[in-house]
Amino acid sequence: MNFDLDENQELFKAAVERFCSGQDMAARRAARALPGGIDRARWQELAELGLIGLAAGEDDGGMGGSHGDLAVVAQALGHAQAVEPWLECGFLPARLLAGSAHLESVIAGEKLAAFAFAEPGRRFAVEAQGVKVRGGKLSGTKQFVLGGGAADVFVVTAEDGGKTALYVVDAKAAEVEVRPYPVADGGVAAIVTFHDAAAQGPLSADLGAVIEEARLLAAAEMVGIAQRLFADTLEYLKTREQFGQPLGRFQVLQHRMVDVYARVESIQSAVLRALLQPEAPMAAIKAHVAENAIWVGHQAVQLHGGMGMSDELGVGHGLKRIVLLSKLFGDPASDILDYARAA
Amino acid sequence: MDMDFAPEDLAFQKEVRAFLDDKLNARLREGAAGTPSVFTEPDITREWQAILAEKGWLATSWPVEDGGPGWTPTQKYIFEKECAIAGAPSLPILGLRLVGPVICHFGTPEQKARFLPRIISGEDYWCQGYSEPGAGSDLAAVKTRAERVGDKYVVNGSKIWTTHAHHANWIFALVRTDPSVQKQRGISFLLIPMEQPGVSVSPIVTMANDHEVNATFFDNAETPADNLIGEEGQGWTIAKFLLENERGGSCAAPALLAKLDRIERWAREEASGSGSGSGGTMIHDPNISQRLARLRLEAQAFEVTELRILAELAKGRPAGPQTSLVKLTSSNLRQQIDELAVDLFGYEGLQLPVTRPLYGNEAPEYVGSRAAQLSMPAYLNGRAYTIFGGSDEVQKTIIAKQVLGL
Numbered sequence: 053m054n055f056d057l058d059e060n061q062e063l064f065k066a067a068v069e070r071f072c073s074g075q076d077m078a079a080r081r082a083a084r085a086l087p088g089g090i091d092r093a094r095w096q097e098l099a100e101l102g103l104i105g106l107a108a109g110e111d112d113g114g115m116g117g118s119h120g121d122l123a124v125v126a127q128a129l130g131h132a133q134a135v136e137p138w139l140e141c142g143f144l145p146a147r148l149l150a151g152s153a154h155l156e157s158v159i160a161g162e163k164l165a166a167f168a169f170a171e172p173g174r175r176f177a178v179e180a181q182g183v184k185v186r187g188g189k190l191s192g193t194k195q196f197v198l199g200g201g202a203a204d205v206f207v208v209t210a211e212d213g214g215k216t217a218l219y220v221v222d223a224k225a226a227e228v229e230v231r232p233y234p235v236a237d238g239g240v241a242a243i244v245t246f247h248d249a250a251a252q253g254p255l256s257a258d259l260g261a262v263i264e265e266a267r268l269l270a271a272a273e274m275v276g277i278a279q280r281l282f283a284d285t286l287e288y289l290k291t292r293e294q295f296g297q298p299l300g301r302f303q304v305l306q307h308r309m310v311d312v313y314a315r316v317e318s319i320q321s322a323v324l325r326a327l328l329q330p331e332a333p334m335a336a337i338k339a340h341v342a343e344n345a346i347w348v349g350h351q352a353v354q355l356h357g358g359m360g361m362s363d364e365l366g367v368g369h370g371l372k373r374i375v376l377l378s379k380l381f382g383d384p385a386s387d388i389l390d391y392a393r394a395a
Numbered sequence: 396m397d398m399d400f401a402p403e404d405l406a407f408q409k410e411v412r413a414f415l416d417d418k419l420n421a422r423l424r425e426g427a428a429g430t431p432s433v434f435t436e437p438d439i440t441r442e443w444q445a446i447l448a449e450k451g452w453l454a455t456s457w458p459v460e461d462g463g464p465g466w467t468p469t470q471k472y473i474f475e476k477e478c479a480i481a482g483a484p485s486l487p488i489l490g491l492r493l494v495g496p497v498i499c500h501f502g503t504p505e506q507k508a509r510f511l512p513r514i515i516s517g518e519d520y521w522c523q524g525y526s527e528p529g530a531g532s533d534l535a536a537v538k539t540r541a542e543r544v545g546d547k548y549v550v551n552g553s554k555i556w557t558t559h560a561h562h563a564n565w566i567f568a569l570v571r572t573d574p575s576v577q578k579q580r581g582i583s584f585l586l587i588p589m590e591q592p593g594v595s596v597s598p599i600v601t602m603a604n605d606h607e608v609n610a611t612f613f614d615n616a617e618t619p620a621d622n623l624i625g626e627e628g629q630g631w632t633i634a635k636f637l638l639e640n641e642r643g644g645s646c647a648a649p650a651l652l653a654k655l656d657r658i659e660r661w662a663r664e665e666a667s668g669s670g671s672g673s674g675g676t677m678i679h680d681p682n683i684s685q686r687l688a689r690l691r692l693e694a695q696a697f698e699v700t701e702l703r704i705l706a707e708l709a710k711g712r713p714a715g716p717q718t719s720l721v722k723l724t725s726s727n728l729r730q731q732i733d734e735l736a737v738d739l740f741g742y743e744g745l746q747l748p749v750t751r752p753l754y755g756n757e758a759p760e761y762v763g764s765r766a767a768q769l770s771m772p773a774y775l776n777g778r779a780y781t782i783f784g785g786s787d788e789v790q791k792t793i794i795a796k797q798v799l800g801l
Contacts, residue, residue, distance in 0.1 A: 357532070
């Protein structure tokens with residue numbers, strides 16, 4: 053038995069840490085304020101580190117990273133509070149575009165792809181219904197397309213002869229209408245409407261399997277953020293003084309921090325279990341991680357007091373990213389209900 | 396034992412309802428509903444304030460001789476309850492509910508004559524200078540220094556979390572006039588004009604993208620010595636009076652119940668998205684419906700807790716430290732209700748508008764519904780409920796000491 057990172061994983065983790073070092077709040081805000089919310093030069097840099105290619109198979113010109121490798125990257129990005137939407141616009145397209153001509157430029161960071169899966173009025177349903185493909189043309193509306201304001205191409209789930217299939221659509225085509233809107237983590241999503249847009253596909257990727265992997269990586273990123281919030285809050289309690297002593301001397305806060313610590317350890321273990329037991333219920337584990345990470349986020353804000361509410365500090369940003377990830381491909385309540393019903 | 400209002404109170408309730416029906420126009424209702432922050436912006440509150448001032452129903456916690464309506468605690472409760480149910484905008488309480496009663500109670504006749512009418516007219520807009528970077532929960536640690544120089548005070552230091560300081564032309568502040576004595580005893584309550592070179596305000600944007608609070612800096616700011624309330628060193632006593640007044644007879648439950656009613660309405664409309672063409676709505680979702688039920692039961696119980704306090708006040712008995720319990724309960728309930736709203740809207744609950752306001756022609760386009768668009772900023776701003784006005788941790792310490800005798 054061994055839970056240590058291997059040599060490659062240490063390298064990936066170090067690469068992420070280097071990539072994110074020096075990215076202060078001002079730099080983050082500047083990136084978010086760009087049209088589409090993504091700094092393309094930074095994105096390219098991320099790609100050059102091999103972090104997008106890690107998600108693509110070796111046959112496709114990628115590095116064929118294991119789940120463990122990918123989880124290390126996701127967790128490190130979470131811990132560094134990176135603004136780059138690696139999970140949404142890196143991992144997902146790299147997996148979904150397997151075998152596609154678009155993959156090479158996506159892995160290289162030259163082309164930005166966004167995954168359009170959510171439909172208005174369909175909550176977390178994965179099966180496409182409102183967006184249909186007929187005779188190679190795509191029609192209908194998607195929402196919550198993360199990174200959709202900056203994307204060059206969309207990978208789209210579409211109803212195709214009663215089944216859900218994956219197609220690629222050029223984001224700049226005249227038949228594609230993109231309405232960007234801001235989301236909780238500071239990123240930009242879009243409502244995308246296709247008016248008989250030319251669609252390439254179907255793609256061969258196994259959608260269900262990719263979504264399971266994305267849930268695992270969302271959980272790993274949440275663990276990274278929760279660890280960061282824990283560390284920052286601990287530091288704050290040691291240095292912030294009220295009533296003539298550090299806040300950390302108050303027993304009620306000591307006990308609260310022990311609870312935070314216990315939950316952070318629990319969710320790290322949960323993600324490791326998901327990694328090391330392939331049959332583990334991914335959605336349910338993500339739900340467990342999400343519920344605890346949200347609680348950790350709430351405590352981090354509370355224990356920072358007024359400062360925790362401010363956009364200046366990373367605390368709120370961490371909470372908001374956790375909240376967004378908690379609902380990606382299903383929220384904790386629905387996932388736990390599914391798990392209970394399946395048991 | 397009964398929970399009913401007396402016939403004369405019921406008649407008053409009817410009068411209030413008719414008034415609200417008549418006076419709450421669509422713009423005011425939309426402004427109130429479209430405010431995800433704790434305080435409503437002046438463009439909405441000024442109009443509502445003028446309507447209430449004309450009716451004589453504005454300064455409800457002031458004595459009659461100072462311009463109050465002379466209501467009983469029960470009438471005050473009924474008025475607030477009906478306003479909450481009708482969706483009326485909140486009022487600029489920093490003047491009306493905080494410094495106003497302080498001036499009524501501690502002010503000289505000259506101070507009353509000078510300040511009170513201008514609070515009612517809206518000519519003066521007040522903000523509060525309490526917390527400082529080094530004095531949050533430990534409020535008695537305030538360092539902002541006010542030195543008496545001739546017939547004025549010269550003020551240096553900074554205040555933080557000054558709500559609506561960017562709209563205000565006056566600030567009431569806890570300042571240190573005597574650094575040589577025990578910390579509570581050296582504090583005074585001072586009124587300082589904002590519109591002068593020595594005062595500057597810098598915005599603090601919340602994680603919800605709202606600009607509601609600020610940092611306010613004093614650099615040799617001046618105020619006439621006449622603007623001291625009470626005596627030097629009396630500031631801590633006045634601050635405690637203000638806090639107790641703030642927490643006195645409360646009416647938080649009706650607004651919480653009204654919000655739960657709205658969430659239930661939205662849940663009846665929100666598609667559950669499960670299965671193809673099932674047409675189901677979220678009201679049948681076991682998680683949403685159970686949370687809705689639990690929160691309603693708790694809010695209904697809380698309503699009775701508030702009525703029990705009201706009954707004491709109505710008999711002329713003091714409110715006592717159970718008001719800390721009210722603050723604790725309402726803050727936590729509120730946060731859970733706001734979280735439920737976000738969860739109800741699925742992906743649409745994750746939109747977080749960057750610009751304000753979220754009402755009127757300037758409001759950005761929403762995804763799904765306006766209610767969905769408001770849910771995330773309300774949830775994020777609402778995290779402050781358990782922090783400001785005495786954090787949960789401070790309230791629990793007060794209850795442990797003063798109620799439980801621990």
